[in-house]
Each structure stands twice: as structure tokens, then as C-alpha cells.
Amino acid sequence: MADLLSVPSNPARRLRDLLAQPGPVVAPGAYDALSARLIEAAGFPAVYMTGFGTSASYLGRPDVGLMSMAEMVDQARRIALAVNVPVIADADTGYGNPINVVRTVRAYENAGVAAIHIEDQVMPKKCGHMEGKQVIPAGDMVQKVRAAVAARSSADFVVVARTDARAVEGFEAALDRCRRYREAGADVIFFEAPQTEDEIAAVAGAFEGTPLMFNWAEGGKTPPVSLERLRELGYAIVIFPISALLVAARAVQEALGKIRHAGTPRAISDGMLPFSEFLEFIGLREIRELEQRFQSS
Numbered sequence: 278m279a280d281l282l283s284v285p286s287n288p289a290r291r292l293r294d295l296l297a298q299p300g301p302v303v304a305p306g307a308y309d310a311l312s313a314r315l316i317e318a319a320g321f322p323a324v325y326m327t328g329f330g331t332s333a334s335y336l337g338r339p340d341v342g343l344m345s346m347a348e349m350v351d352q353a354r355r356i357a358l359a360v361n362v363p364v365i366a367d368a369d370t371g372y373g374n375p376i377n378v379v380r381t382v383r384a385y386e387n388a389g390v391a392a393i394h395i396e397d398q399v400m401p402k403k404c405g406h407m408e409g410k411q412v413i414p415a416g417d418m419v420q421k422v423r424a425a426v427a428a429r430s431s432a433d434f435v436v437v438a439r440t441d442a443r444a445v446e447g448f449e450a451a452l453d454r455c456r457r458y459r460e461a462g463a464d465v466i467f468f469e470a471p472q473t474e475d476e477i478a479a480v481a482g483a484f485e486g487t488p489l490m491f492n493w494a495e496g497g498k499t500p501p502v503s504l505e506r507l508r509e510l511g512y513a514i515v516i517f518p519i520s521a522l523l524v525a526a527r528a529v530q531e532a533l534g535k536i537r538h539a540g541t542p543r544a545i546s547d548g549m550l551p552f553s554e555f556l557e558f559i560g561l562r563e564i565r566e567l568e569q570r571f572q573s574s
Contacts, residue, residue, distance in 0.1 A: 287433060292323065304316075308327055311559070325516040328404075366390045370398055441469045467492070485511065
């Protein structure tokens, strides 16, 4: 995990190296810096900064376009500083027109993430697995993708183009959008919310040789498929955006219920991570070493 004095190496190059290897890059969703550190400690090669989880943890509200670009970039920066693995970040719609997208790309890239995905929804957007989505004209999104590619200062920075058109215009129209976004220069294509296993396979078949991102959305519109099947189909990135968020929410909910009933946390102490172990995990040893290193003589 990242320490306070480390100088981050090129995260985008490391992500591209991962993408060049066989098998998908598996990136569970982090909703804050602590969850990102837990993902890295569990051995995953990358972290996905979930917009759904960020909205839930930052505002306590659903993913319906309430987060500003500045708030999302601030969260991305904290997550990127907390880990040594590449971070793939949700950048919603790019927060405006192609000129806004230029600023968005520069801000995320300066925050230290390896990749962002932008989507073709109308702003304010909605979670990709909610009802009532709307999409902008495909030509407008093409220009956003072109702007994103032109704006990056490093060619290593990965631009992921996402379409949410499946729910609005149908499967074939969404495929056509993906083709146009690829031609506009997107490094990775993200077909959001395919509704059947046949559609999942058809997307892969339509984009052989193009890196694809798959959203294993817990409880969403896409049926659950095995990682082995996604590997067979050739998906390059697989994200599990809200597993950690939902597990954490259930655990905290249950723990607080027990405390409320028992009157103190003693009833749940056996299920807690020991305080000393938690301090070790979040880096207290490093702080003490730095205190010794920089104390006045």
C-alpha cells in the first residue's frame, strides 16, 4: 500500500501493462480511501472508484447526478494516494460538453488515476441500472470521446467510453454507438447493462480485439456470469462496483442494531477487527517511524 513519502509511478502505464496480459483485470469498487486499501490488501491488481458508492458515502444519497466534478475528483485523488495499484474512476458524463470533458480529463489525470470512463447519458445522469435514463445524441458523445483523447497529457492514460443506450434505444443501436466511440479513439468500450447472457456474448463478438469493460453490477439488470465465462469471451476489465459498499452497510446496520439493543458495543466485540490490528493496517507504524525520523534533536 502507498506510504506518505512514496512517489507514485505511472499508474496508467501499469494499467496498460495489466491489460496486455491474459485474462481480465478484476477491480472491485472502492467508495473511499479505506475501502481502496482493503481492496489492494486483498490482492486485487486494480481499484475501481465507484460513482454509486461515492455518492452513497460522500452524500448519503443515490447515484442520480448529485456529485460535482470537483467532489468526484477530490475522492479520486484520495483513493489514488491511498494505494499503489492503478485506479479506474467513474467520471459520469464528463460534466458537460466537450470543453468540460477536456477539463475533466486533466483534473482526473492530475489526481493520479489510471483511467476514467465517461458515459453518454443526459446530465443529471442516473446509475446505469436504474430506470428512466436518457442519452445524448451519439454524435455529441463522439465529440466528447475525441475531446477526452485529445486532452490527456500522457498517451498512457486510459479513456473508457460507456454507452447507456441499451435501455433507451435498444441493443443494436447501443452496439452502433460503441463502434462510433471506438472509432473516435476510446481505448476501452463499456457497454452498460446488457440484459441477457446472449447479449453479453454478442457484445464480445462484435468487438474482438477491442478491450471491453464489464460491469458485474450486484443486483442490477445484467445477469450474473462467472469470471471464467467473461475470460472466455475476452472481457479486459471486470468491475464489482458495490460489493464492498453493500457488505459494509449491512455489517454496520446489524452492529448498530445490536448496540442499540444491548446498550454497549460489548455484544459485538468478538466480531470486530481488533483496534491495534486496525491501527497497524491504516499505517500507524509508518507515522511513528516518521515522527522518529523528523523529531527535533
